[in-house]
Amino acid sequence: MYQPRWRLDTGFLILPRHTSGATTKMRWRSSAAHASTSKIHPEDLGYTSTLSAFKVSLQRSSQLQEEHRQPWQSLHKPWCWPGACSRQPEGTWKDGWRALEELHGLGQALAIGICDVDMDLLEELLQQRQKPHIIQNWMDPFHQDKLVRRKCQEEGIQYQAYSTLGAQWVYFKGYEVNPVFSNLVLQEIAQFHNRTVAQVVLNWAVHRGISIIPASKDPTRQRSNFHSFDFTLAQEQMDAIDALDGALDKKGPEL
Numbered sequence: 001m002y003q004p005r006w007r008l009d010t011g012f013l014i015l016p017r018h019t020s021g022a023t024t025k026m027r028w029r030s031s032a033a034h035a036s037t038s039k040i041h042p043e044d045l046g047y048t049s050t051l052s053a054f055k056v057s058l059q060r061s062s063q064l065q066e067e068h069r070q071p072w073q074s075l076h077k078p079w080c081w082p083g084a085c086s087r088q089p090e091g092t093w094k095d096g097w098r099a100l101e102e103l104h105g106l107g108q109a110l111a112i113g114i115c116d117v118d119m120d121l122l123e124e125l126l127q128q129r130q131k132p133h134i135i136q137n138w139m140d141p142f143h144q145d146k147l148v149r150r151k152c153q154e155e156g157i158q159y160q161a162y163s164t165l166g167a168q169w170v171y172f173k174g175y176e177v178n179p180v181f182s183n184l185v186l187q188e189i190a191q192f193h194n195r196t197v198a199q200v201v202l203n204w205a206v207h208r209g210i211s212i213i214p215a216s217k218d219p220t221r222q223r224s225n226f227h228s229f230d231f232t233l234a235q236e237q238m239d240a241i242d243a244l245d246g247a248l249d250k251k252g253p254e255l
Contacts, residue, residue: 114136
């Protein structure tokens with residue numbers, strides 16, 4: 001029998017202070033350092049498949065302590081990409097989204113979302129019965145996804161960033177060295193505040209209204225990331241980081 005594939009995002013979640021709507025409830029119900037999001041694998045797209053995958057994720061996440069469980073449910077991708085799926089999904093993201101809408105309506109999913117959303121897909125999502133509570137996209141200082149972020153803000157959708165510290169450039173864009181950590185602008189700002197580049201970037205992102213989910217297996221880095229918000233970036237420093245957007249698209253990888 002086919003077993004639905006399941007993923008649990010771990011790490012810690014930081015939400016901007018002005019977060020509103022359903023996301024505020026999620027922040028209040030979670031602890032300061034723990035949150036979880038179950039993701040439906042794209043090969044489980046489809047109404048029935050998504051409902052089945054949700055049951056599996058609920059069973060597995062029940063192993064966590066109750067106060068650290070959060071029924072946030074997301075579609076991991078809106079479609080299969082090459083090599084990702086072992087079988088053809090029974091339906092599309094729209095069918096899966098219909099299942100999530102039902103789960104949310106029944107109170108079984110506190111909030112629903114989807115990952116890797118461009119403007120065209122976002123416009124389609126806004127036409128559904130229930131618009132997303134949260135959109136999770138790649139966002140870092142060189143890839144700031146400003147159009148989607150702006151639309152999310154206008155629609156009251158929480159924008160959540162993954163790979164905020166630049167990992168995508170190394171794993172998928174051909175860079176040997178993480179350009180976020182090696183950038184002189186970010187290094188100078190970090191030196192000014194006697195902080196790490198990671199702390200500066202996380203601070204900047206949250207103050208731009210972005211929810212972040214930095215993940216690390218290193219306890220030292222975990223603690224460092226968590227203490228990224230007890231200093232204030234000057235407006236010119238915020239603007240200097242904003243100005244990095246798109247710089248690497250023009251430059252290309254330094255191999």
